[in-house]
Every structure is written in structure tokens, then in C-alpha cells.
Amino acid sequence: MNQLPPDVPAPYPVIDPLECKSCGRCVMVCPKKVLELGDELNARGYAFTRYKGAGCIGCLNCFYACPEPNAIKVHLPAKET
Amino acid sequence: MATQLIKGNTAVVVGALYAGCDSFFGYPITPASEILHEAAKRFPQAGRRMVQAESEEAAINMVYGAATTGRRAMTASSGPGISLKSEGISYLSGAQLPAVVVDIMRAGPGLGNIGPEQGDYNQVVKGGGHGNYRCLVLAPANVQEMCDLTIRAFELAHKWRMVAFVLADGVLGQMIEPLRFPETSTTPVTDVNWAVDGTAETRLNVVTSIFLDFDQQEAFNRLLQDKYAQVEAAEQDSEAYRLEDAEIALVAYGISARIAQGAVDAARAEGLRVGLFRPITLYPFPKDALREFVAPGGRQLVCVEMSNGQLRDDVKLAIDCACPVHLVNRMGGNLVTEEDILARSRELARSAGGRE
Amino acid sequence: MEQVVQTRGLYKTFPRKGGAAQTATHYCPGCEHGVLHKLIGEALADLDLQDRTIVISPVGCGVFAYYYFDTGNVQVAHGRAAAVGTGISRTQNNAVVVSYQGDGDLASIGLNETLQAANRGEKIAVFFVNNTVYGMTGGQMAPTTLVGSKTITSPEGRDPVQAGYPLHMAELINQLRAPVYIARVSFSNMGKLRRARQAIRKALEIQRDGKGYAFVEVLMACPTNQKMNVEEATRFVAEQMEVEYPLGVLRDRAAEAVPIVRSESDYAKETLDRIFSLDTDRAPDAQLTPDAPTFRVKMAGFGGQGVLSMGIILARTACQAGKFVSWYPSYGPEQRGGTANCGVVMSGTPVGTPLVTASDILVAMNRPSLEKFLRDVKPGGLLLYDAAMGEVTPPAGVRALAVPATRLAQEGGSARAANTAMVGVLAALGGFDLPERAYREAITCNFAGKDAVVQANLAVFDHARAWALEQELP
Structure with a gap:
């Protein structure tokens, strides 16, 4: 895994625990394997996906593969010019 | 005022055009076909749309689409075709969409024959489709009324957001009589309170006949019955x-x-x-x-x-x-x-x- | 500036859904309907089409698409989306119509509507979810179910002898000339998903530009009914569905296609009056003259002898003369061969029944017609029959005249106008008391736009009338 220098802003996913239905599509398509299904259940009874906290490269695979419109957002840092 | 000797089926198209009908969708069937023929000739001459549909179901659903946009739309057929349209008429009624349907009755049941009959009364007046709905039904008795009641059908359909039938028979459709042409024509206005016409103004609207919740569906049914009670008080003729x-x-x-x-x-x-x-x-x-x-x-x-x-x-x-x-x-x-x-x-x- | 990639083109919350979870879809976990919704919504937002767009919700799992799409919405009957889309598109030239349908809806109950709308090249973007099964109704076999696949209604697996073969909708539609764009896509890996995203945008760009029909078939599995987790579902799509249903762009004519523009409605009364030629083709209103006699005239003959138009000329004459009048034909297959007949009623008061049963006058152009209708002639009535059928002995009290209609027409200058010759004879002997001007106007109007024909028929009319005036009726 290419480690980015700590002072460069990194992309990261934001997963709304309530909106995740625990299908695992995002986990399946993440090239960096930085997503995982947790053990904790949300209010609707699903064991929601968690971001491991580092390693996201902003490929957006998880966003596009996720069927729930409000479950995943991905923050991409400003592009360096 | 101008009078012309005209066929009953043609008079329907005259009425439709002067009533501001935008689109006609139909399928051939004797003894209603001249309505389709005349619409094919006349609607495009006034910039209106006419589509010969692939089926009666398609025709009534094209009407559903045109009616969704708030425009005045119609179809015409005879008993066997009205049977096929019954699904769409139920959906139009459930979605409270206005539309005009003309039935030039022939003999049945089944294929029957093309002679005149009035055996579609129950189908049209009581509703041939599923659910607790009613349609306005107007019954012309001469060529003049084939035109005039078609115009009234559009007015009532849009006033009440209901399907309005013109219920005639093979004789009225096929016969020729003098028709006094309408003295005015209508430029319809889209009701943006409910129509969905592909503009920012109507973007928040939805046309549907679904209420998943039983109580909501019942409340909607009650609302329909209240409307029908008003119709019964106001429109008897x-x-x-x-x-x-x-x-x-x-x-x-x-x-x-x-x-x-x-x-x-x-x-x-x-x-x-x-x-x-x-x-x-x-x-x-x-x-x-x-x-x-x-x-x-x-x-x-x-x-x-x-x-x-x-x-x-x-x-x-x-x-x-x-x-x-x-x-x-x-x-x-x-x-x-x-x-x-x-x-x-x-x-x-x-x-x-x-x-x- | 940091960018936040999130769902667009869909509502933020879904109040139409009701219930407790108004921020989640109604779809099962792992179902890719939501993926397709997001891709369509994103494209509509990017292309700035939401105001113009009307999304059609089908019957099937997509029935509640209107919970989600931040556009105009309409929900329709099972399988009828393409017809509804036609109605919308034809009346709203600027609307972007999106039809979202599943395989039962589009490929089974709505197959006719689907193919015919495609064949007409309607301005509709169709997104077709092929997941090989009826989802909403509980997992029945679909037209797209793979051979051997078990469903509730194919418990031993789809047997092509019983149930036929999987229906290839994209290929079927590719047989038609009108569609602009046809593609089949899947989400079974990210590369395919990104190609799907492009196909969806393309279909909507074609709508933006009003260029016509676009069809995108999207392969999915149904994790619930097929009892698969997302990995199994994805493998099923990649390893089985894509073998049966190859991915790719089957057609892309977007660059060459030209926008389709529908006409604008003209509501002006002047336009309508002109269309119906009210300036030239008009008769006076009927005058109430209760003392005037009522005539019921029956005309009958072979199809092709001009019997119906003979009746129309007589009816038009009466109309021009301010009479109440009706004309009623035998109609339907009879007029395409066999015999034809019509009844004309003229009166000084509104006409009751237009049917002529008991007739004052019978015009018979052939013997079968004569035999059929002669007994209905009232006592004191008149029979005019074509002399070509030989001598006829009328019933007692009926006056009869053999009319050499064809010869009179020939002598008048138009062999085809035997029916007009009969009208001339009727003018002389019918006892109608209609002005000659009215006959001439009726003939002129009947053949409007064909001056030579008008002149020929007027000559035949004059000749036959002159002949008739010299005849003596018994």
C-alpha cells in the first residue's frame, strides 16, 4: 500500500451507519480493502460498513457500487495543480 | 354559424378539435373507425397529434400519458376495444386523470357483429375495470350531439378530473345529418396543480394510483365517492x-x-x-x-x-x-x-x- | 476546494415512501436497482435535465421509482410504460421521458408496447432491468430466466420445451430501424459499471437533444429471490447472465440522428373553420315546416354501383334546401363487395329514426336488392329500378318505372354516373319539391375539387331529369 505523506490531505469515505444495509458491495469492490462490515447493528438492524480510517485512494468504487443513495459519500481533496 | 352534412363519427372529431383536444390515440374497429380516419386527417392539420396505436391497451395508455401532462386527450373504439381499454380507464380513474373515450357500440358479447347495439351500458356506466370508480357518460342521440357532447365531455372530464365517455352506437356513428359547427373554439390551460408536463413548475407533482396503506387507500376511495356525489348533484341532464x-x-x-x-x-x-x-x-x-x-x-x-x-x-x-x-x-x-x-x-x- | 461525491438527482429524503425509514430505499439489501437509480439521477443532474424530465415508474420492484427521482413522476399500469411515454412525448415535445422497467413488465406483458414504441422511434430513454426473475411478486419465471434456472414457477429449472428460451431484448430491438442507441450493460465489475454509467449518460443526452429512442438493458441479479449474497449475485451476472446476454453497445447513431420535433397545437377557431372548409362548404340551417311531407327513400344495389353516394347526393340536396335530413347506410364488410343500401329521410321536422323500413320510394339497382326491399314499399309508393334487370311487376298500389340508368349516364356523357342519372329521375318524379339549385349544389359539393367530374355529373343529371319528365308513371 502506498502510504501518502501525512501532511497531504487524503480522500476518505463517509458511511452513514443508519443508511447501510450491510450488503457488502462496497467491501467487495474496494481495491484497497479499507472497508469492512462491523459487528455493531444500526437502528434498522444492519451491521453497517466501517472505514478502517486510512488507505482510501478516492477511486469512488464504493460510492458507485453502493445501492443506497444516502449511505456513502466520498470526500476528495482539492487537486494539486 | 355554418352547417354541414356530416357523419356522426366525423362530428366527434369536429367536437374534439373545437374543444381543444391535443391528441388522439386509436386503433381501428368497425363501426368506430371513421373517428380514427378523420382524426388522422384533421388532427395534424391543426398541429395536433394523432397516433395509430398498436393496440387498444396502448391507445388508452397513450391517453394516460397525454393526460398526465394536463393536455386534452382522447381515444375511440367499440365494445371489444373498450373491454381492452378497461384496464387503462381504471388507472386513469385511480390517478384522477381527465380523458375522453368514445364508444360506438356494436353487438356482442364476444366478437358479436358490427350492427348497432347498446349492450355496453353496464360496462361503460358501471365501470368495466376494477375498483370503486365511475366515469361520466354522455349519450348523444343525433349527429349534432355527437359533436356537442364530445365538447361537453372534455369540459366535464377536466372539471372533475374524470374519464368522460361519449356512449353512442353504430347508427349514430355511421349516419349523416346536418351539423351546426361550434361557434367558439377552446384554448385549454394546463392545470399545474396536478399535471406533470416536464417543466420546473410541475416537477414536484406525481401522478399515481397507488396507496400502499390500507387506510390511505380507503380515504382516497372515500374522496372519490364524495366527488361522485358532487357530480351526481351537479351534472344530471x-x-x-x-x-x-x-x-x-x-x-x-x-x-x-x-x-x-x-x-x-x-x-x-x-x-x-x-x-x-x-x-x-x-x-x-x-x-x-x-x-x-x-x-x-x-x-x-x-x-x-x-x-x-x-x-x-x-x-x-x-x-x-x-x-x-x-x-x-x-x-x-x-x-x-x-x-x-x-x-x-x-x-x-x-x-x-x-x-x- | 474539497469535493464531496454524493448522490444527486434523487430526493434527499423519501417522504412519499412513508413509514419509519424515509431516507432508505425500499429495495432489498444488495439489490442493484439503487445503483441504477443513482447513475440515472447523477446523469440527469449533470446534464441539467431534472426540470424537463418525467420518470415513468413501472409495475415491478421499480414501482416506487417516484419515491426517489427528483423529477416529474408518473406511475403506470404493468407493461404500459412505453405507451404512456409515447403519450407524454407526443404532447410535450420538450419533455425528457425516462422509462424504468423490469423484465416482466417490459419483456412479457409489455412486449408489444415496448417493440412498437421502439419501432416508432419515440423520444424515450428506456432503462430495462433484466434480473431474470419477477422480483416484486415473489420470484416467478421471467421471459429472461436462464435455461435450467429454478424459480417458483419453474421449480425444476426453466425447460425450453415448456417455457421457451431467454428473450434477448436488446437484440430484438436491434432488428428495428428507428432506435438511436441500444446497449447492454452490467455492474459486475467496476470497469463494466463505469461503461454502464457512460451508456446511461448517452441515452439521456439523446433525450436532451430530442433525437429519439434509446434502450439500455442492465443485467442484475435478484439476491433475495435467487437467495444469493452479493458475491454470488455478482458471479451469477458475470459468469452466467453475461454469457447468455453479451454486453456491449449494439447501436449508436447519436451523432447522425437529427432531433425530432412535434407540431405545436393550433387552437384558433379560424384554423379549424378553414380545415373544415366552412367558407365554401356550408348549408342553411333546417327550417321547421311541419306541414311539409316526410319522405323515406331506400336505395340499394351492388357495392360499387354508387348507391351510397346516390343517397348522399339526395340527402345533401335536401340539406341545401333547408330540410331536416338523415342518411344511414349498411356498413362494414357489406360495403366491400356484396350489396349496399342506404336510407334517406327528409322532413320538415327533426328526423326520428333514420332507419328506412317502410319506404315511400325504393331505388333498386339490381334484382337481389329489389327482391329484398320491394315488399317494404308503402302503398302509393314509387319504385325506380334499373332497366337492366328486365321487367318487374310491382305489388298492387306501387308505381314502378324502369330507368335505363346506365344508358342515360352514357348519353349524358359519363358512363360511370348511373347513380347520378337516378338522382335526375328522382328530381323529376320523386315529388320532393326541392329546388333545382339544391341538386346542382349537392352534386358540385359531392365531387368538390374535381371540376370535370362535377360538369359530367351535372350533364347526366340534366339529361336524366329531362328523360324522366317525359315518362308517364302508372
Whole structure:
């Protein structure tokens, strides 16, 4: 895994625990394997996906593969010019 | 004012165009096809749209689409086609979309034949599709009314957000009579409160007939029934002919009413007190006027229809069986004759002592 | 500036859905309907089409698409989306119509509507979810179910002898000339998903530009009914569905296609009056003259003898003369061969029944017609029959005249106008008391736009009338 220098802003996913239905599509398509299904259940009874906290490269695979419109957002840092 | 000699089916298209109908969707069927033919010729001449649909179902669903956008839209067919359209008519009713459907009745059931009949009464007046809905039903009796009631059908359909039928038969569709053309034309306005027409103004609207929640579906059904009650209070229409002192009233609509009118004159010439009550709206049924006629008592009704007593059933309901209701009818493509009506009138007058 | 990639083109919350979870879809976990919704919504937002767009919700799992799409929405009957889309598109030229349908809806109950709308090249973007099964109704076999696949209604697996083969909708539609764009896509890996995203945008760009029909078939599995987790579902799509249903762009004519523009409605009364030629083709209103006699005329003959138009000329004459009048034909297959007849009623009061049973006058152009209708002629009535059928003995009290209609027409200058010759004879002997001007106007109107024909028929009319005036009726 290419480690980015700590002072460069990194992309990261934001997963709304309530909106995740625990299908695992995002986990399946993440090239960096930085997503995982947790053990904790949300209010609707699903064991929601968690971001491991580092390693996201902003490929957006998880966003596009996720069927729930409000479950995943991905923050991409400003592009360096 | 201009008068032209015109076929009944053509008069429907005249009415539609002057009423501001934007689009016609149809499928060929005798004896309604001339409506499609004339629409194919005339609608494009006025920039309006006409599509020969692949099926009756497609035609009524094209109407559903056009009606969704708030435009005035119509289709026309005969019994077998109306059967196929019944699904779409239920959906239109469930979505409270306005539309005009013309039924030029032929003999049935099944393929039947192309002769005139009035056997679609129950299908059209009671609703051939599923659910607790009603359609406005207007019954022309001549070529002039084929035009005028088509115009009224559009006005009522959009006033009440309902399907409005023009219910005629093969004779009215095929016959030619003088038509006085409309003196005005309508430029319709889209009701942006409910229409979905692909503009920012209507983007938040939705047209649907689904209420998953049972209570919501019931509430919607109640709302429909309330609307129908208002329709019944506001839109009943009928015509009386020599009814003032009549002891026997013939009750007939459409072409049967014209034949009955001739029988009234013949009966009067013999001194029989016979008159004619002609419903112009079949839904709402003009029960107030009919009740008024039977209220004094001692009167009899004779339903004259080209069907198996379908009209008679509604007449009995309308007057709550307050007096005898008889039936003179033909089916299969045959018209009732003046002679049949006259014979029955004589018989009834004799047994009731109803001579002048 | 940091960018936040999130769902667009869909509502933020879904109040139409009701219930407790108004921020989640109604779809099962792992179902890719939501993926397709997001891709369509994103494209509509990117292309700035939301105001113009009307999304059609089908019957199937997509029935509640209107919970989600931040556009105009309409929900329709099972299988009828393409017809509804046609109605919308034809009346709203600028609307972007999106039809979202599943395989039962589009490929089974709505197959006719689907193919015909495609064949007309309607301006609709169709997104077709092929997941090989009826989802909403509980996992029945679909037209797209793979051979051997078990469903509730193919418990031993789809047997092609019983149930036929999987229906290839994209290929079927590719047989038609009108569609602009046809593609089949899947989401079974990210590369395919990104190609799907491009196909969806393309279909919507074509709508933006009003260029016509676009069809995108999207392969998915149904994790619930097929009892698969997302990995199994994805493998099923990649390893089985894509073998049966190859991915790719089957057609892309977007660059060449030209926008389709529908006409604008003209509501002006002047336009309508002009269309119906009210300036030239008009008759006076009928005048109430209760003392005038009523005539009921029956005309009958072979189809092709001009019997119906003979009746129309007579009816038009009466109309031009301010009479109440009706014309009623035998109609339907009869007029395409066999015999034809019509009845004309003219009166000084509104016409009751237009049917002529007992007739004052019978015009018989052939013997079968004569035999059929002669007994209905009233005592004192008149029979005019074509002399070509030989001598006829009329019933007592009926006056009869053999009319050499064809010869009179020939002598008048138009052999085909035997029917007009009969009208001339009727004018002389019918006893109608209609002005000659009315006959001439009726003939002129009947053949409007064909001056030579008008002149020929007027000559035949004059000749036959002159002939008739010299005849003596019994």
C-alpha cells in the first residue's frame, strides 16, 4: 500500500451507519480493502460498513457500487495543480 | 354559424378539435373507425397529434400519458376495444386523470357483429375495470350531439378530473345529418396543480394510483365517492318530450330515444298519453327528473333499449321501483321498431285504462 | 476546494415512501436497482435535465421509482410504460421521458408496447432491468430466466420445451430501424459499471437533444429471490447472465440522428373553420315546416354501383334546401363487395329514426336488392329500378318505372354516373319539391375539387331529369 505523506490531505469515505444495509458491495469492490462490515447493528438492524480510517485512494468504487443513495459519500481533496 | 352534412363519427372529431383536444390515440374497429380516419386527417392539420396505436391497451395508455401532462386527450373504439381499454380507464380513474373515450357500440358479447347495439351500458356506466370508480357518460342521440357532447365531455372530464365517455352506437356513428359547427373554439390551460408536463413548475407533482396503506387507500376511495356525489348533484341532464300529461313514459337514450320519439307521436295520434324521457347523462343518471315524473303515482315506465334490460335496471334503481318498469328491447344488431313500442304502449294503456 | 461525491438527482429524503425509514430505499439489501437509480439521477443532474424530465415508474420492484427521482413522476399500469411515454412525448415535445422497467413488465406483458414504441422511434430513454426473475411478486419465471434456472414457477429449472428460451431484448430491438442507441450493460465489475454509467449518460443526452429512442438493458441479479449474497449475485451476472446476454453497445447513431420535433397545437377557431372548409362548404340551417311531407327513400344495389353516394347526393340536396335530413347506410364488410343500401329521410321536422323500413320510394339497382326491399314499399309508393334487370311487376298500389340508368349516364356523357342519372329521375318524379339549385349544389359539393367530374355529373343529371319528365308513371 502506498502510504501518502501525512501532511497531504487524503480522500476518505463517509458511511452513514443508519443508511447501510450491510450488503457488502462496497467491501467487495474496494481495491484497497479499507472497508469492512462491523459487528455493531444500526437502528434498522444492519451491521453497517466501517472505514478502517486510512488507505482510501478516492477511486469512488464504493460510492458507485453502493445501492443506497444516502449511505456513502466520498470526500476528495482539492487537486494539486 | 355554418352547417354541414356530416357523419356522426366525423362530428366527434369536429367536437374534439373545437374543444381543444391535443391528441388522439386509436386503433381501428368497425363501426368506430371513421373517428380514427378523420382524426388522422384533421388532427395534424391543426398541429395536433394523432397516433395509430398498436393496440387498444396502448391507445388508452397513450391517453394516460397525454393526460398526465394536463393536455386534452382522447381515444375511440367499440365494445371489444373498450373491454381492452378497461384496464387503462381504471388507472386513469385511480390517478384522477381527465380523458375522453368514445364508444360506438356494436353487438356482442364476444366478437358479436358490427350492427348497432347498446349492450355496453353496464360496462361503460358501471365501470368495466376494477375498483370503486365511475366515469361520466354522455349519450348523444343525433349527429349534432355527437359533436356537442364530445365538447361537453372534455369540459366535464377536466372539471372533475374524470374519464368522460361519449356512449353512442353504430347508427349514430355511421349516419349523416346536418351539423351546426361550434361557434367558439377552446384554448385549454394546463392545470399545474396536478399535471406533470416536464417543466420546473410541475416537477414536484406525481401522478399515481397507488396507496400502499390500507387506510390511505380507503380515504382516497372515500374522496372519490364524495366527488361522485358532487357530480351526481351537479351534472344530471335529460330531455322530456310530451311528458307533461303522460301516463306512460318511454325511457330511452341514443338512437333508441329517436325511435321512441317517433312512437310517442304515433301513440299520441291514437290518443294515448305517452311521452319520452331521454337521459342525456347516463352517469350521473338523471334520477331527480325521473323521480319527479313518477312521484304523482299511477304512472308506468317503458325502457326502450338495444340491450338486455341494462338501462331498465338503472331506471328501477333511480326511482327505487316506485312504479312498474317495462322493457321493449332488441339485440344483436337490430333496432327497436316504432311498431313494437306502439304495440306495448297500447297494451299498457288498455290495462291501465289510460286513454284520454 | 474539497469535493464531496454524493448522490444527486434523487430526493434527499423519501417522504412519499412513508413509514419509519424515509431516507432508505425500499429495495432489498444488495439489490442493484439503487445503483441504477443513482447513475440515472447523477446523469440527469449533470446534464441539467431534472426540470424537463418525467420518470415513468413501472409495475415491478421499480414501482416506487417516484419515491426517489427528483423529477416529474408518473406511475403506470404493468407493461404500459412505453405507451404512456409515447403519450407524454407526443404532447410535450420538450419533455425528457425516462422509462424504468423490469423484465416482466417490459419483456412479457409489455412486449408489444415496448417493440412498437421502439419501432416508432419515440423520444424515450428506456432503462430495462433484466434480473431474470419477477422480483416484486415473489420470484416467478421471467421471459429472461436462464435455461435450467429454478424459480417458483419453474421449480425444476426453466425447460425450453415448456417455457421457451431467454428473450434477448436488446437484440430484438436491434432488428428495428428507428432506435438511436441500444446497449447492454452490467455492474459486475467496476470497469463494466463505469461503461454502464457512460451508456446511461448517452441515452439521456439523446433525450436532451430530442433525437429519439434509446434502450439500455442492465443485467442484475435478484439476491433475495435467487437467495444469493452479493458475491454470488455478482458471479451469477458475470459468469452466467453475461454469457447468455453479451454486453456491449449494439447501436449508436447519436451523432447522425437529427432531433425530432412535434407540431405545436393550433387552437384558433379560424384554423379549424378553414380545415373544415366552412367558407365554401356550408348549408342553411333546417327550417321547421311541419306541414311539409316526410319522405323515406331506400336505395340499394351492388357495392360499387354508387348507391351510397346516390343517397348522399339526395340527402345533401335536401340539406341545401333547408330540410331536416338523415342518411344511414349498411356498413362494414357489406360495403366491400356484396350489396349496399342506404336510407334517406327528409322532413320538415327533426328526423326520428333514420332507419328506412317502410319506404315511400325504393331505388333498386339490381334484382337481389329489389327482391329484398320491394315488399317494404308503402302503398302509393314509387319504385325506380334499373332497366337492366328486365321487367318487374310491382305489388298492387306501387308505381314502378324502369330507368335505363346506365344508358342515360352514357348519353349524358359519363358512363360511370348511373347513380347520378337516378338522382335526375328522382328530381323529376320523386315529388320532393326541392329546388333545382339544391341538386346542382349537392352534386358540385359531392365531387368538390374535381371540376370535370362535377360538369359530367351535372350533364347526366340534366339529361336524366329531362328523360324522366317525359315518362308517364302508372
